[in-house]
Amino acid sequence: MTEDRNKLDKLLKLAEDLRKDVGDNYHDNLTESFYADASKIVKNSVKSDDQHRTFRVDRAIDNIVTSKIWGFPIMLLLLGVVLWLTIIGANYPSQLLSSLFLETIYPLLKSGAESLSIPSWISGLLIDGVYLSTAWVVAVMLPPMAIFFPLFTLMEDFGYLPRIAFNLDNIFRKAGAHGKQALTMSMGFGCNAAGVVATRIIDSPRERLIAIITNNFSLCNGRWPTQILIATIFIGAVVPTGLSQLVSTGSVIAIAVLGIGFTFLVSWFLSKTMLKGEASFFILELPPYRPPRIWQTIYTSLIDRTLIVLGRAIVFAAPAGAIIWLISNINIEDQSIALWLIEGLSPFGIILGLNGVILLAYILAIPANEIVIPTILCLPRLRSAAWELAMVQVYFSMVRKMRWLIFCMPEGGHYSPVSI
Amino acid sequence: MTNACSTCKYNTASDLKKMGEQTASFDYTIALAGNPNTGKSTVFNTLTGLRQHTGNWPGKTVTTAQGSFSFLDKKFKLVDLPGTYSLLSTSEDEEVARDFILFGKPDVTIVVVDASRLERNLNLALQILEITNKVVLCVNLMDEAKRHNIEIDDRTLARDLGIPVVMTSARSNEGITELLHAVHDLAIGEIVTKPYHFQDIPRTTNKAIEKLNDELLKLYPQLANSRWIAMRLLEGDESIIKALKEGRLH
Amino acid sequence: MENEALQIETKLSELTYGEEAEILGISDNCKGEIRRRLLDLGFVRGTRITVQNISPLSNPVAYSLRNTLIALRNEQAELILIKKLSDNDKRL
Numbered sequence: 001m002t003e004d005r006n007k008l009d010k011l012l013k014l015a016e017d018l019r020k021d022v023g024d025n026y027h028d029n030l031t032e033s034f035y036a037d038a039s040k041i042v043k044n045s046v047k048s049d050d051q052h053r054t055f056r057v058d059r060a061i062d063n064i065v066t067s068k069i070w071g072f073p074i075m076l077l078l079l080g081v082v083l084w085l086t087i088i089g090a091n092y093p094s095q096l097l098s099s100l101f102l103e104t105i106y107p108l109l110k111s112g113a114e115s116l117s118i119p120s121w122i123s124g125l126l127i128d129g130v131y132l133s134t135a136w137v138v139a140v141m142l143p144p145m146a147i148f149f150p151l152f153t154l155m156e157d158f159g160y161l162p163r164i165a166f167n168l169d170n171i172f173r174k175a176g177a178h179g180k181q182a183l184t185m186s187m188g189f190g191c192n193a194a195g196v197v198a199t200r201i202i203d204s205p206r207e208r209l210i211a212i213i214t215n216n217f218s219l220c221n222g223r224w225p226t227q228i229l230i231a232t233i234f235i236g237a238v239v240p241t242g243l244s245q246l247v248s249t250g251s252v253i254a255i256a257v258l259g260i261g262f263t264f265l266v267s268w269f270l271s272k273t274m275l276k277g278e279a280s281f282f283i284l285e286l287p288p289y290r291p292p293r294i295w296q297t298i299y300t301s302l303i304d305r306t307l308i309v310l311g312r313a314i315v316f317a318a319p320a321g322a323i324i325w326l327i328s329n330i331n332i333e334d335q336s337i338a339l340w341l342i343e344g345l346s347p348f349g350i351i352l353g354l355n356g357v358i359l360l361a362y363i364l365a366i367p368a369n370e371i372v373i374p375t376i377l378c379l380p381r382l383r384s385a386a387w388e389l390a391m392v393q394v395y396f397s398m399v400r401k402m403r404w405l406i407f408c409m410p411e412g413g414h415y416s417p418v419s420i
Numbered sequence: 421m422t423n424a425c426s427t428c429k430y431n432t433a434s435d436l437k438k439m440g441e442q443t444a445s446f447d448y449t450i451a452l453a454g455n456p457n458t459g460k461s462t463v464f465n466t467l468t469g470l471r472q473h474t475g476n477w478p479g480k481t482v483t484t485a486q487g488s489f490s491f492l493d494k495k496f497k498l499v500d501l502p503g504t505y506s507l508l509s510t511s512e513d514e515e516v517a518r519d520f521i522l523f524g525k526p527d528v529t530i531v532v533v534d535a536s537r538l539e540r541n542l543n544l545a546l547q548i549l550e551i552t553n554k555v556v557l558c559v560n561l562m563d564e565a566k567r568h569n570i571e572i573d574d575r576t577l578a579r580d581l582g583i584p585v586v587m588t589s590a591r592s593n594e595g596i597t598e599l600l601h602a603v604h605d606l607a608i609g610e611i612v613t614k615p616y617h618f619q620d621i622p623r624t625t626n627k628a629i630e631k632l633n634d635e636l637l638k639l640y641p642q643l644a645n646s647r648w649i650a651m652r653l654l655e656g657d658e659s660i661i662k663a664l665k666e667g668r669l670h
Numbered sequence: 671m672e673n674e675a676l677q678i679e680t681k682l683s684e685l686t687y688g689e690e691a692e693i694l695g696i697s698d699n700c701k702g703e704i705r706r707r708l709l710d711l712g713f714v715r716g717t718r719i720t721v722q723n724i725s726p727l728s729n730p731v732a733y734s735l736r737n738t739l740i741a742l743r744n745e746q747a748e749l750i751l752i753k754k755l756s757d758n759d760k761r762l
Contacts, residue, residue, distance in 0.1 A: 004639070008664060011635050015653035018628040022654060028696070029622050030651065031508065031543075031709040035717075037618040038542035045576040046538055048569060062723050062732070062739070071726035166741050170727035173743060179730065203511055203703065281704045281746050283711060286723075286732055286739040287457035288536070288564070293591065506710035509703065540712055540736045 058289050071167045079256060082151045084249040087228055090143035101135035125325050133321025137313050144228050145306045153301040157292035161186045162284060169282055175264050176271025178207035179282035185263055188218025204280040210267050217259040227252050320364050436600060438469025439488040446488055446495040448607040451521055453548060454532035455541050456503035459560045462590040463532055464500040491600045507547045521551050523668055527607045532558045535565035535572060549615040550648035556584045556602045563589040582614035628654055682750035685721055691752035693717045700749035712736045713750055
């Protein structure tokens, strides 16, 4: 054993001595040899029309999407088109789903429970609590996700993301961050978790940390529907109907661009303060464009992304619905637990620019940010007294808009979420 | 030996059973290596029936995804390694890929290369041939190469490299049956490879490698990839030195 | 004698759109990880290289070599030594 070990040590010593002989260029020589051999083999077996063959279509696309004039407008335009299609396209299926869930199925469930003489607290908990909040989440989230994810995936499969990195790199360089952060940032627009995992491609730990911290400023899949919903409800509703989709799209883009701005600003701040250091190197292959397989992409992004995110939302929405129903219907002294909580949270909420209702919704929705908005809308619905009081404390004009929304909902939970 | 019918593309992959994520029991382990953007994940998905996401940007495959399939009554576990340009550096992806081929000792390694960028891709393939001789070269994206008027003589390539070469367009399932046969035959030992070892090295470097190689073989006669280990030792690769000390290489 | 003028060793960052060059090597100032990365991607002696795209903000630049597009920041392009090719060389 020790003898072997001695022999090995001798071998390693020999390797070290030989390393001095081969010199500093060892790695260079080795790589050169591999490439030289590779090109010799290729010459034997590959024939191409033209030794300097040009990949003309790729080149033409690149000349446009990375041009000084068109590079940035095209980036914004693509983002805009994706969001616009999502907002427009999601409207009708959302209405359809919510009328199916709330106007057809809900009364059936209610009357079914009555005819089976199920105690009202059970049917309240299960139907008004769990069923309604789950139906809400599905109606609100499924259509935008089913449109957004396939579109985003198509762009990704086409090979556009590295071009975004290429276009934006100079800003990252000036912010002291790694150019590949543009890639992880773009990934973050699809999913923050994926974006953070993707920071693996950044080799410098300092720059990787910056990329991880700032990934949060990319709107992720959980937040797109929320943003789109807020934009449609609050911003789209204040302008004339004809303009509403355009304006809501614009506002979501503005939020996304604001996020990109924050990414740069915070990266710059971090690299000048807590994470000081020189920007390291940036080497990125711009892969050839590949026509995405449209049906396959739609299918897989529906299955892999949409349903997974939706499933996660439902898993959290169902118990949240139960909790909301319980705290709204269990009274302590003369008012419900929800009202106590809302009153208690209000002072803190107002400091944050929110109110008690919204803060409570945030707390209930901590496990899944997708359900914040549905929760806000569910909370007051169940107890009008609680919500009247909350609305008195409304702080934001945006939230005032929401009161209007909720006022429009008839008692008993017949409402259609996106039909405003 | 495989007869004409079994390799005929009209005898579809009826012998292929995609088994998704079940990787409990299997007869052979297959590694899937290759440069980024060569359609490696598409090959993986086609063989296993899984839907590993196939984004078009370098460094997309996050970890080593695993799946399985059975073919001609043998069960195979397929491990998708991160896409790398080389195995000579020390980045995280490269270490994951390198360590799996070196320590995981897969029964067959499929190297997926982009037909239109063969030269760049062979750089990695040649390095892998230094580590293991059970390699199948999968020249993928043939449809794209045809559009670019690139012709590849697969026989010459197979003869030069000394390993099976299969042309595929994994996106449209072309060549997958042939790939499966090559992997199967190599795994069960019906094909024996005579892998190309690269030669075009400056003399002093080569002498140093040979000297170290001889010593290594004296110490560990069983070492299959001693020449490659010698190259790494010359570079001062810490993880290889550690592996030698812990006896994980022989 | 314009051919001779073109043979002068220069940096990759000096290459402009439309010119073609041959890589002579990587500067000795460039060590460690980045040197290995550049080599792995094919920035080795004798490789032909052209400028393909310039980012809208001027930096980085995408170079075409061995049928791939590789984007480098100017700081990295300065580390790569080239000789520009005249029309005569290109035909070789």
